Amino acid sequence: MNNDRVVSLFMENATKCGAETFRAAGLDEAQRLLDDLLRNAKSIFCPGVGEKERALVIPPEKREEDYREASVCVEEVFGAVAETGSIVCSSEGGRVVQAGLLPPHHVAIVPQERIYETVEDLFALWGQDIPTNVTLETGPSRTADIELTLTIGVHGPERLTIIVAP
């Protein structure tokens, strides 16, 4: 499969699992999407570690350093898996994997070239040298524990937004 088809498959599956997905042609467009998304955000945590995170502008007055207090977490994640529609968060490079878990809204910037077709392709990257924490995140947090009624946003985010960017 060429990269374009892998990206579309990923977006299709992620949408099926309840994520909102966008594809940006470049960082400018990613910034515009982000501005729209963050217009009503109260407080935003962004680690500012990844290349794309550093290139994007987060309104300084809304920045929150403690992810436990933030209403939105904006971060560049490790990658994604097309087959399952999952984004992949990894602890490599000092990333705080749980930062995307606590705030009610998780905005994940996915580097387009790191969308893998299958789960096998993903794990093959590390072999036995796997980071401390690798988490596949597929759609928002959910439960059906009360009379099997699907309810979104239990302990994790109730909203997952994915922006695929080159």
Place this chain on the structure above:
Amino acid sequence: MSSSREAITFRANVQKALRDPMLREAIKRATDTFVTKRTEGIASLPMEEWREKASTIRMKVLDNLPQYVEQFCASAERAGAKVYQAVDAESARRTVAGILEDRGVKKVVKAKSMVTEEIHLNPCLQERGIDVLETDLGEYIVQLAAEAPSHILAPAIHKTREQIGKLFAEKLGVDYSDDPTVLTRVARNVLRTEFLTADAGITGANFAVADTGSLVIFTNEGNGRMVTTVPRLHVAVLTIEKLLPSVTDLPSFVRLLPRSATGQMLSSYVSVITGPRKPGDFTGADELHIVLLDNGRWEILKGEYREILKCIRCSACLNVCPVYRAIGGHAYDSTYPGPMGIVLTALLEGMERAHPVLDATTLCGACVDACPVKVPLVRLLCRLREASVEEGFAPLLEKRGMSAYGAVVSSPVMFAFGQTLARIFWPFAQKLSGYGPMSRIPRPVARAFRRRML
């Protein structure tokens, strides 16, 4: 669950369950939903191929378990975890309590784990003055109500929203609501504070990987991730058969487990945790302790029922089982209900206690067809029934009846006489029994097959 050796009062439990229309409705709705979702979820997928592969991997684990256990311990220690091997429930409880007490832990948050139910960990920790909070919404509800889970994946399916609303109002002092969204929000808020203030997290694991020493945890709510990343101490309790040889075997189970369980393509979160936080890391607990528990598994592994250890606890066999669907989980009076539960209960708790639940199957084979790792449940159940008769656990009436039947059918004269009697008495038996089971016995033919052949 009682830990006595007394036989499970299965018949009485069933009577009770069948007389509870709300329970029956709840269980029916839940199992129907799971079955439909699963059927939709696996349509047009090469399931047979996947099942074969997964079954082969699980057999490989069982055939080489000592080697994988050793390898797992070494790789987990290399990754910085501390591994303890516990032979039984008692030693596992002592180990966990010791780890927590040594570090002055007062409050523990837990993610759903059947193994800790199996070893009754919560009461043991509570006795020592440690607060234990279940964080899976279903488990939390069941814990608040001081009940036992009734399904291995959806522990509170036996409760209605009204009951849960009342429970929350009473125990948490919130306004009554029967809206699942509102109730979920209440639990989220209460538990959020607990996550942030807990001293330790306890989890099970869906799988453990021998070559990397990783633990793999699937959750939908995100509590598994909370418990393993927010508190500074993480204690994982798992049994030896949870091992997989390699991280390259994971994809098969990532595909099969959620689909077989809830029909989802994938659970919301799958975390692969390899050791505690290392220098330069900002994710994970500072300390990771892994308690690897035997609790009867080595014994099972040596015997003729070993294939039950392939089970990955997906609960597909519960949802399709006509008996489970009618009576729900509590009637089994065991940590593990449903077809796989009967087998495990008999092996882990002994025939003396478990023989009455061997009746809880129609041997229809729906469980075998649904099982993602091809556990031959019907064969295991039949063999256990034989063993229970051999060990003398058949009821007296059944024993007498069977020997009488044996005597009759081994003599042609007696057999013919029996057929004649059956023809004569059939109409009376019909009248007497009304709508009971007798009324379903077909009318004996006027001229028996044997006679027609003579």
